[in-house]
Amino acid sequence: MEISINNKIYKAKDNSTVMDILNDLGFSRQVAVWVNEYKLLQKEYPTYRLQPGDKLKIIKPLVGG
Amino acid sequence: MSFFPDANILHVDLNQLKIIRKTIPGETYSLYPGGGALALYLILQGMGAGVDPLGPENMLVFAVSPLTGLPVSGQSRMVVSTRSPLTGAIGESQGGGFFPAALKGNGWDAVVFTGRAPKPVYLEIKGSEARLRPAEHLWGRVTGEAEDLIREELGTKNIEIAQIGPAGENLVRFACIINRCSRANGRTGCGAVMGSKNLKAVVVHKSKPRMPVDPVEFRYLTRNISKRINENSIVYSLKKFGTAGNIKDNHEAGFLATRNFTSGWFPEGAENLSGDNIAATILKKTDTCYACSVRCKRVVAIPGKVDSRYGGPEYETCAAMGSYCGIGSLEAVAMANQLCNMYGLDTISCGATIAFAMECYERGILTSADTGGMAPKFGDAAVMLKLIEMIAKREGIGDLLAEGSLRAARKIGKEAEYLSLTLKGLEIPAHMPQFKPAVGLIYAVNPYGADHQSSEHDTVLTLPPDSVEGERLARIGFRKSYDNPLELDADKVRFAFLTQCFYSLTDTLCLCQFVWGPSWQLYGPEELLVFCRSGIGWETTMEDLMRIGERHINMMRYFNAREGFNKEQDSLPKRFFQPLPDGPSKGVKIEEDKFKEAVGQYYQLAGWDPTTGNPTAAKLKELSLDWLLE
Numbered sequence: 144m145e146i147s148i149n150n151k152i153y154k155a156k157d158n159s160t161v162m163d164i165l166n167d168l169g170f171s172r173q174v175a176v177w178v179n180e181y182k183l184l185q186k187e188y189p190t191y192r193l194q195p196g197d198k199l200k201i202i203k204p205l206v207g208g
Numbered sequence: 209m210s211f212f213p214d215a216n217i218l219h220v221d222l223n224q225l226k227i228i229r230k231t232i233p234g235e236t237y238s239l240y241p242g243g244g245a246l247a248l249y250l251i252l253q254g255m256g257a258g259v260d261p262l263g264p265e266n267m268l269v270f271a272v273s274p275l276t277g278l279p280v281s282g283q284s285r286m287v288v289s290t291r292s293p294l295t296g297a298i299g300e301s302q303g304g305g306f307f308p309a310a311l312k313g314n315g316w317d318a319v320v321f322t323g324r325a326p327k328p329v330y331l332e333i334k335g336s337e338a339r340l341r342p343a344e345h346l347w348g349r350v351t352g353e354a355e356d357l358i359r360e361e362l363g364t365k366n367i368e369i370a371q372i373g374p375a376g377e378n379l380v381r382f383a384c385i386i387n388r389c390s391r392a393n394g395r396t397g398c399g400a401v402m403g404s405k406n407l408k409a410v411v412v413h414k415s416k417p418r419m420p421v422d423p424v425e426f427r428y429l430t431r432n433i434s435k436r437i438n439e440n441s442i443v444y445s446l447k448k449f450g451t452a453g454n455i456k457d458n459h460e461a462g463f464l465a466t467r468n469f470t471s472g473w474f475p476e477g478a479e480n481l482s483g484d485n486i487a488a489t490i491l492k493k494t495d496t497c498y499a500c501s502v503r504c505k506r507v508v509a510i511p512g513k514v515d516s517r518y519g520g521p522e523y524e525t526c527a528a529m530g531s532y533c534g535i536g537s538l539e540a541v542a543m544a545n546q547l548c549n550m551y552g553l554d555t556i557s558c559g560a561t562i563a564f565a566m567e568c569y570e571r572g573i574l575t576s577a578d579t580g581g582m583a584p585k586f587g588d589a590a591v592m593l594k595l596i597e598m599i600a601k602r603e604g605i606g607d608l609l610a611e612g613s614l615r616a617a618r619k620i621g622k623e624a625e626y627l628s629l630t631l632k633g634l635e636i637p638a639h640m641p642q643f644k645p646a647v648g649l650i651y652a653v654n655p656y657g658a659d660h661q662s663s664e665h666d667t668v669l670t671l672p673p674d675s676v677e678g679e680r681l682a683r684i685g686f687r688k689s690y691d692n693p694l695e696l697d698a699d700k701v702r703f704a705f706l707t708q709c710f711y712s713l714t715d716t717l718c719l720c721q722f723v724w725g726p727s728w729q730l731y732g733p734e735e736l737l738v739f740c741r742s743g744i745g746w747e748t749t750m751e752d753l754m755r756i757g758e759r760h761i762n763m764m765r766y767f768n769a770r771e772g773f774n775k776e777q778d779s780l781p782k783r784f785f786q787p788l789p790d791g792p793s794k795g796v797k798i799e800e801d802k803f804k805e806a807v808g809q810y811y812q813l814a815g816w817d818p819t820t821g822n823p824t825a826a827k828l829k830e831l832s833l834d835w836l837l838e
Contacts, residue, residue, distance in 0.1 A: 171441035173677070173728065175670040175689075182691060185675045204667040204677075205458055206442060206728055207639065207660050207721065208451035208523040 144195040155193060162189040164199065175202045210747035212238035213274050215246065215317040218338055220331060222405050223264060223323030227338050237317075238746075239832055240763075241756060242273025244300050245716040246318055247289035248763040251298075252836065254320070257770040261293035261397075262379055262404040264324035270311070270370070270410065271318040273718040277309035277418040277498065278743045280429050281730060282723025284309040284498035286370075287715060291771075292396040292656065293404075294381040294557070294612045295633035298767040299396030300656045302715055306414075307368040307387040309498035313415030325406040330358070330371075334413040343408035348374060350550040351389045352517055358411060371409035372399045373552025375600040379403050380610040382557035382635075386549055390505070390519025391497070394554040396634060396656055397612075417499075425742035429735060433501045442728045446504040449483030450494070451523035456482040459531075462793025463643035465636075466531040467586045468563040469629050469783055472640050473791025477536020481526040490542055492516045497720070502730065504722060514542045521545040521555075524660075527638030528559025533566060534586030543593055551600035557612060560635035562595050564613040564627055565605070573622045580604040631658035632777050639665065641784050642796050645696035646704035649806050652778045653814075653821075654708075655764035661721050664707035666693040666700070668727045680732035684710055684754060696802055701809040706754075713757030758814075759831045762823045765816070766836055775821030778807055 144157050148164070155164060161176055161183060176183045177200040183191055193199070212234035219228040232249075240249040247269035259265040268290045275283050286308035292299025311319070314333055328343040341361075346354045351373045358369055368387060376383035376399035383399030384392045393399075402408075420426035437443050445453045458464040459478030466474040479485060486506055493516075495505035506520030521529070521541050529544035530536065548555045562584070568574040569584045576583060582605065584591045598606025608616050614633040617624035629636045634657025641648025644666040651658035664681075669690040671677045678689060686706050688699050710726040710733075723730045724739075731739070733750050740746040740753075785800040811818050815827035828836055 171439075173441045173671065173675070175672060177691075182672065182689070184672045202667075202670050203457065204442070204665070204670055204728065205454050205461065206665045206668060208446070208454055 144193070146193055146195065146197045146199060148199045149201060159193050160189055161187070161191045161193065161199070164193070165201070170201065170203065173204065175204070176200070211745045212241070213744060216315055217250070218316055218319045218333070220319060220321050220338070220340070221323050222321060222325040222329070222407065225325065225329070225340050227340070239756070239759065241716060242276070242317060243271050243287040243716040243718040244289055244712070245756065245760040245763065246273075247271040247287055247300070248298070248760065248767065250318060250320055251289060252763060252767060254322070259291060261291045261296065261401060264322070264405070266291050266401055266404070268321040268398065268401045268405065269318055271718070272308045272312045273317070273716065274744045274746070275739060276312040276718050278420055279417060279499045280426070280739065281433065281500040281502055282720035283718070284500065285718040285720055286311065286393065287718060288385055288393040288398040290398050290401045293379070293400045294397040295657050296771060297632050297657065297773055298655050298764045299398055299401075300715070300764065301384070301393040301395040301398050302661070302718070303385070303387065303391050303393035304497040304720060305368070305387045305391035306498045307370050307391070307412060308718060310368040310412040310414050313418060314412055319410065321405055321407060324404065328406045328408050330407065330409040330411060332362070332411045335415070346408045347377060350374065351386050351552060352515070352550060354409065355389060358409060362411065364413070366414040368412050368414065369409050371552070372402045373550060373600070375551040375553045376400055376403035378600065378602045378610070380553065380599060380602065381612045381615070382554045382561070383552050384554045386552050389517050390549055392549070392554065394556065395659065399552050420743045421745045422742040425738060428738055428742070429731065436730060437501060440728070440730060443502060443722065443730050446722055447494075447502050449487060450504050450506040450520070451483070452481065452486055452506070452521065452526045453483035454523055455526050456484070460792070461643065462788070462791040462796070463640040464531050465527055465638045465640055467534045468532060468567040468627060469636070469640070470567070471790055472643070472788055472793045474531045474536070477530060480536045480538045481530045481541060485538060486520065489538065490514070491520070495519070500720070500723065502723060508542050510539055510542060513539065514546050518546040518549040524638050525555040525559070528556045529592065532559050532563035532638070533592050535589050535592060537589050540589035540593065544596055547593065547596045547600070551596070553596065553600060556637050557635040558596060558599060560629060561599070561609050561613040561616065562592055564617070564629070565595065565609055567627050568620065568624055571623075571627070573620060573624050573627070578605060626782060629781050629783065631780070632656070632773070634658050641780060642788065642793065642798055643694065645694065645798060645803070646700050648780055648784065648798060649696070649701065649704045649803070649810060650708050652780055652807060653810055655761065655768050662708055662711050663704050664711070664725070664727055666690070669693060669703065676732070677727040680727050683733045683750060684726050694796065696798070696806050698809055701806050702813060705810060705813045708761065709754045709757035711757070712760045713753050716756055716760050755831065759833065762827060762831055762833060765823050766828065766833070769820070769822040775807070775811075778821055
């Protein structure tokens with residue numbers, strides 16, 4: 144299925160969860176995720192199943208150093 | 209009352225070349241338990257207002273904590289405090305390595321220097337013994353040479369050396385103190401104070417490792433450490449790519465400070481300066497501080513150009529010597545890092561001051577007549593490298609720039625002061641306040657000037673409230689998640705204040721803020737309580753620990769008030785109130801009125817006088833600082 148991630152088209156496997164996508168992209172849980180402008184709780188990442196056309200925003204916090 | 213150890217203090221009178229040992233009882237020490245708080249306690253007890261930062265009356269304090277040197281990650285840090293020759297305010301700088309653990313391992317919590325030695329000396333500490341040794345033969349030597357000579361002279365490699373380079377000797381106002389030629393107490397010019405005292409180095413002999421009082425409970429912190437690191441992607445990134453891992457991401461967000469903060473967008477160089485490019489090209493190995501499993505330090509080498517003994521560039525150095533100056537050459541930045549570590553210069557202030565000079569030149573405020581024929585333009589790596597040497601040696605235009613960008617701007621006149629990106633005279637680190645307004649607020653109100661490690665960064669607040677980070681922040685009293693980290697509202701001010709208290713606590717306990725912190729770090733508030741209890745038998749509470757952090761901030765602020773500082777110095781440079789011109793952050797700015805309102809809200813939270821921005825008598829009493837009012 145086709146979804147978009149941070150405004151770029153992405154081909155994901157059908158029935159993918161948010162966590163599947165994060166794993167595919169090499170992200171950990173330490174990111175914020177919005178699906179169609181709804182911000183998910185972290186506990187939803189493994190269970191929230193994506194639908195074709197969903198728009199994901201993923202933000203990795205950039206901290207000090 | 210819970211047990212708290214006494215503090216052992218070494219007082220070194222350089223006028224008389226005398227060394228005295230003193231003890232602070234545990235009951236008192238528990239209020240100022242190490243680092244910046246202990247140093248401020250000693251300074252406020254021992255030094256009046258108005259001393260010349262480069263005069264013999266200024267006190268210079270090296271301080272560790274009762275937790276330093278225990279066998280867990282992130283505990284080998286040392287704070288150096290003094291009246292800053294760069295800012296005139298309190299100066300404070302934190303640094304890591306092996307020196308702090310060795311100092312505590314010898315039984316010392318702080319070393320206080322007063323006076324000025326008639327000739328250059330260095331201090332040697334071996335257990336309870338301490339002696340001053342002649343250092344005329346070391347004066348003028350770069351750090352690597354001086355380290356070799358000291359090791360040869362003492363006939364041992366089992367020593368740790370914290371020293372100044374020629375920049376400190378030449379009283380460059382942003383000279384730093386370096387240990388292992390690569391770990392810096394970098395900020396606020398403490399190296400110049402050391403130089404003014406004719407003190408070249410402090411040498412400590414290595415000692416037996418310290419052990420926790422409750423090894424069984426302590427194991428909770430250390431067991432499965434690799435798993436703990438691997439499960440924390442931010443800490444794992446520090447292990448894998450070092451601090452420079454964030455360069456490219458900050459650029460892509462549009463907030464990598466570029467060309468003296470005129471932009472946050474550096475497409476021509478961000479990729480080159482990034483941590484993954486360091487790993488792919490010039491990385492020789494990774495390195496660590498005492499007993500730390502994170503290993504965030506990079507060691508780089510370029511045959512014939514960069515010697516690995518001088519470590520490798522951190523995020524701040526890649527930005528200050530790179531993007532601040534419009535330079536995208538990793539080789540040039542690695543060479544700049546080496547020069548700063550050889551001469552003993554703070555890479556942030558040095559890079560920022562060079563970037564300031566470049567913008568002055570490009571705008572015609574400085575001309576080739578001022579620069580001795582040089583043309584310091586953004587992007588010119590050869591000029592940047594030359595200027596570092598000239599600053600360290602105070603040659604030509606380097607003599608002016610060695611004063612720091614604010615003093616230099618005031619001497620240059622015209623519109624130069626607008627181009628000095630400083631808070632209280634301290635050059636701004638590479639986290640743009642437009643991106644992180646809570647960090648910007650702390651830049652403004654922080655007693656020792658703009659510091660990126662004095663509070664938590666706004667961006668962590670985008671994580672959902674059920675994240676580990678959200679739960680840890682709730683433990684210190686903050687519960688809110690943000691969709692937009694660029695917001696600055698009353699809750700954000702509270703976030704800034706609470707996390708500033710926590711970071712101030714870690715600067716007191718001398719803990720690394722990549723390992724111990726209030727949100728994303730390897731260990732959070734609960735683990736810190738375990739550390740205090742199992743490490744030294746200190747039964748404390750999070751409320752008491754937060755109060756220690758707040759007390760430290762108020763002591764620094766009180767010091768500044770004595771020196772005439774007030775709310776007038778608590779504002780950001782005007783540039784940050786102008787929209788950014790390009791890249792993904794185009795048009796972003798801080799609203800000036802909103803920022804001023806946030807400063808007022810901060811004073812209210814801190815219990816400071818809104819008319820002066822200084823601590824009230826009631827606040828000082830509340831923090832058991834009545835003695836400051838006597």
